[in-house]
Amino acid sequence: MRDRFTRIALGAALLLLALFVAQPYVTAFLFSARAPRAITARGELAPAEAATVALFARASPSVVHVFVQAATEGRSPFGAEAEEGAEQEGGGSQTGTGFVWDAAGHIVTNNHVVASAAQGGATVSVRLATGAVVPARIVGTAPSYDLAVLQLGRTTPPPPLAIGTSADLKVGQAVYAIGNPFGLDHTLTTGVVSALQRRLPTAEGRELSGVIQTDAAINPGNSGGPLLDSAGRLIGVNTAIFSPSGASAGIGFAIPVDVVNRVVPELIRNGRTRNPGIGIIAGQEAIAARLGIDGVVVMRVLRGSPAAQAGLRGVDLQTGTLGDIIVAAGDRPVHRLADLTAALATAGVDATLDLTVERDGHTRRVRVTTTDVAEARR
Known part of the structure; x- marks a missing residue:
């Protein structure tokens, strides 16, 4: 009786072992997809996906690829390194992106993308979304804003992008x-x-x-x-x-x-932008911070400038005595040079601007008329 039970148990174990070994082969034989599988209908795109797809389809034809080619083939116009933010390709080609600004075929890009061509010795071409490569010329550059405008050669330009505003942007949108x-x-x-x-x-x-x-x-x-x-x-x-x-x-x-x-x-x-200024050389912000100064230190006043006409005073280099510190422009507080340049840019050229300055512990207001500092340097 015991031998019979042992034989039955051994047989069952061998059967289970055989099934275990054979299972992958049986599964592969019965369930392998040897023909293309049926496509499952996906349904409609989610509203957010559909909106993004539509946005890209509408805007992408107006985006172009900008190439700057060195005049000497194989040599980069930037020397050993490319300009930061643009892509360096073989053969001395500098690439970036641009977009159509108007129906006349003006293209907006960064100044640092086309800087070598603006200085001479390089050519600019633009590849449209259609794949067509069109020669372009530089219309104007604004290094202070890192902007440049190109003009496409003979071609029918893509439609310009719609223009929004940055005044009402919200963090998180x-x-x-x-x-x-x-x-x-x-x-x-x-x-x-x-x-x-x-x-x-x-x-x-x-x-x-x-x-x-x-x-x-x-x-x-x-x-x-x-x-x-x-x-x-x-x-x-x-x-x-x-x-x-x-x-x-x-x-x-x-x-x-x-x-x-x-x-x-x-x-x-x-072909250029007018940069409003008042004709001062500002002191270094790091030094002003170490001295506990909150404002723009007037280091030097240019002769004949609006600042000179308004009576602003720079640092006395012989004694090291501070002159004027600009602490406000109009109704805007000025903590650093960027605050002052922003106020000047808002005012524009040939505009009247009230400055609040500190001198010898006393605060006073002076009125200056802005001028085009780039033109004044010529």
Whole structure:
């Protein structure tokens, strides 16, 4: 009896072992999909997805790829390194992004993308969304705002982007960036407005105030591309990233469209932008901070300038005695040079502006008339 039970148990164990070994083969034989599987209907896109798809379809034809080619083939016009924020390709080609501004075929991009061509010795071409490559010329540049305007050669330009405003932006609202990161055409990235009123250093020691910060991925090659709101309107021009690695770290910056909409028409009309100033050389902010000074230290007053005519006084270099400290411009407090330049930019050229200055512990108000500082240097 016991032997019979042992034989039955052993047989059952062998059967289970055989089934265990055979199971993958049986499953593969019975259930393998040896023909294309039936497609499952997905249904309608979610409303947010459909809106993003429609936005890209509407805006992307107006976004272009900008190429700057060195005159000497194989040699970069920038020397060993490319300009920050633009993509360096083989053969000395500098690339970036731009977008159509008007029906005349004007293209807006960053100044640092086309800086070598503006200085001479390089040519500019633009690749449209259709794939057509069109020669372009530089109409004007504004290094202080990192903006430039190109003019397409003979072609029918794509429609211009709709223009929005940056005055009513809110932190947290959705934004969309279209550009050519690392040379990859018409790439869409999305994010939100991460912060407002950032400051961004530009050329000639100036700072651009009111800059938009976003976490939409912006990489080298995105420079000069549009930042759009959820209605597909232009709200900024992507210009820089903050990243130790050189790739997107979720902190990108865009020039606000209200600045763009003021500067670009000037570049189209005159080839340059007028930079309002009063004719002072400001002291270094780091030194002012160490001295506990809240305001702009007037280091030197240029002869014949509006500041000189208004009686402003700089530092006495022989005794080291401080002169005037500008602490307000109009109704705006001035803590640093960017505050003063922002007030001057708002006022414009040939405008009257009241300054509040401190001298020898006393506060007084002086009235100055702004002038075009770039013209005054000629």
